Structure formats: C-alpha cells, structure tokens
Amino acid sequence: MKTNKTLWIAGAALSVCGSSFAASDTVGLTGTIAQVVTIDIANSSTSVTMTNNTTTSENMSVDANVPFTITVATADNELTMANGAGDEVTYAFSVKDASSNEILASLGSANHNEVDATWTYNVTPSGIDGSTDAGTYTDTVTVTVAAQ
Amino acid sequence: MFRIRLFSTLCVAILAVLPRTYAASSETIILQLIGTISKSVSIVFDSSTIDLGDLTQHTAVDFTIVSNTEYIITTPTTGILTNEYGGTLGFTTATNNGKLTITPNTIGPDQPLGTYSANIEVTISAI
Numbered sequence: 647m648k649t650n651k652t653l654w655i656a657g658a659a660l661s662v663c664g665s666s667f668a669a670s671d672t673v674g675l676t677g678t679i680a681q682v683v684t685i686d687i688a689n690s691s692t693s694v695t696m697t698n699n700t701t702t703s704e705n706m707s708v709d710a711n712v713p714f715t716i717t718v719a720t721a722d723n724e725l726t727m728a729n730g731a732g733d734e735v736t737y738a739f740s741v742k743d744a745s746s747n748e749i750l751a752s753l754g755s756a757n758h759n760e761v762d763a764t765w766t767y768n769v770t771p772s773g774i775d776g777s778t779d780a781g782t783y784t785d786t787v788t789v790t791v792a793a794q
Numbered sequence: 795m796f797r798i799r800l801f802s803t804l805c806v807a808i809l810a811v812l813p814r815t816y817a818a819s820s821e822t823i824i825l826q827l828i829g830t831i832s833k834s835v836s837i838v839f840d841s842s843t844i845d846l847g848d849l850t851q852h853t854a855v856d857f858t859i860v861s862n863t864e865y866i867i868t869t870p871t872t873g874i875l876t877n878e879y880g881g882t883l884g885f886t887t888a889t890n891n892g893k894l895t896i897t898p899n900t901i902g903p904d905q906p907l908g909t910y911s912a913n914i915e916v917t918i919s920a921i
Contacts, residue, residue: 691826693828784827790823
C-alpha cells in the first residue's frame with residue numbers, strides 16, 4: 647500500500663518537468679517623491695557688525711522640490727535689536743540668492759519656485775551714533791519655508 | 795500562511811505611509827542675532843582757541859561730549875599763562891554744562907606786558 651502512494655507523487659513531478667509552455671505576468675512599478683522643503687544654516691547665532699550700513703551676511707541652504715513660501719519674522723515684529731536696558735538699534739533684514747538678487751527685501755513673505763541653492767540672509771544696522779548705548783544687542787528672527 | 799499575508803499587508807501599508815509621514819513640507823529655523831557696541835567717548839571744543847581778551851575777566855568756550863557710556867571728564871583746575879618773554883600769569887578753570895571757563899588770576903601792577911598763552915588738555919574717559 648505504501649509503495650503505490652510513492653509512485654503517484656513521482657508521476658506528478660515528471661509531468662511538470664516535461665511541460666513546454668511559457669508563462670508571463672506584468673508588475674507595475676510606482677514610486678512617490680514626497681514634498682521636501684528644507685532650510686539649513688551653519689550657525690543659529692549670528693554675530694552682527696554694529697556699524698551703520700555695514701551688512702553682515704550668513705549662508706543658508708534651501709532645498710525645495712515644490713513651489714514654496716519663505717517667511718521671515720522677528721519675535722516682536724520690529725526691526726530692532728534691544729539690550730537689557732531697552733535701547734534699540736534698527737536693522738534691515740534681507741534674503742538674497744547667490745547672484746545677490748533679492749528673494750526677500752525685508753520682513754514678510756515671498757513665494758519661490760523649486761530650488762536647490764545657497765542663499766544669504768543679510769543684517770544691516772542703521773541709526774547708530776556716538777550716544778547709542780554701549781552693550782550687547784540681540785534679536786531673534788524666525789525663518790520658515792513651507793510648501794505652497 | 796495567514797500570518798505571512800498579514801505581515802506583508804502591514805509592510806506595504808507602512809511603506810505607503812512612511813514617505814508622507816517623514817516628508818518635510820515645511821521647516822522653521824530660529825536665528826539669534828547678536829551685536830556689540832563698544833564704549834566710546836569723544837569731546838570737541840567749538841573753537842580751537844579761546845581769546846581771553848585783556849585777561850581781566852573769565853572767558854568760556856563750549857564743548858560737545860558724545861558718549862555711549864558713563865564717563866569722567868578731567869580738567870586741570872589751574873594753569874599758567876606765559877608770555878613771549880617768559881612772564882607768567884596763573885589761571886583757574888571750571889567745567890559746567892558743556893562749558894570750559896577760564897579765569898585769569900588778578901593782574902597786579904607788576905605784571906609784565908605781553909601776549910599770554912597756554913594749552914589746556916581736557917580728557918574724557920569712559921568708566
């Protein structure tokens with residue numbers, strides 16, 4: 647009885663090996679590149695030269711594979727730097743591309759197409775005179791890039 | 795078999811979700827701007843020469859101080875005017891409200907004639 651069962655399995659194997667037909671199938675390939683908008687700076691702290699109309703520039707890398715909006719704002723929405731005593735120095739802030747074209751002339755927002763570039767942000771104090779109090783002035787600027 | 799199919803289904807679902815979950819469609823950076831203004835002081839007299847006239851009265855000259863910090867102003871309280879022949883006449887000084895006042899000492903009958911002159915150095919120092 648056991649011998650008969652073994653022969654049946656062997657016969658099936660021979661049947662497959664002896665076939666000559668071909669088979670095919672198609673598989674579709676899909677992939678998705680997600681929206682990527684990033685901004686990167688080497689140093690989060692910028693030492694500003696406190697001389698009138700002298701611009702301090704720092705690089706920032708911007709990568710975006712979709713149109714995006716860049717927004718720059720200060721903590722108090724004022725173009726000022728203040729020390730602990732409340733003294734203030736006005737400054738201008740801009741963002742420029744490698745060719746010095748202005749991406750953003752001041753605080754606010756601007757739209758831009760896809761990009762993979764190194765831009766600069768620029769800080770230019772003004773209104774400093776001999777009576778502007780000595781000391782350290784600081785301000786916080788928030789830069790946001792967001793896909794449109 | 796059921797476990798394998800379930801695992802495969804979960805893997806496909808995770809792969810489908812991952813790109814959207816980790817895609818950076820926006821990013822924000824915070825910049826800290828720091829600048830330092832050093833201490834500075836300056837003093838400028840409105841005139842480089844004070845004409846003391848006949849040396850019988852006090853004479854004042856204005857000066858302007860520009861400072862971005864506390865300062866000390868130092869002026870010699872006394873000085874000596876000298877004429878072209880070596881004759882001398884003392885004087886005193888005072889500073890008040892942006893003025894430097896020169897007061898010659900009283901001229902006696904034996905005071906030599908001549909044109910008297912002196913220099914006064916006023917120093918302003920940041921504290």
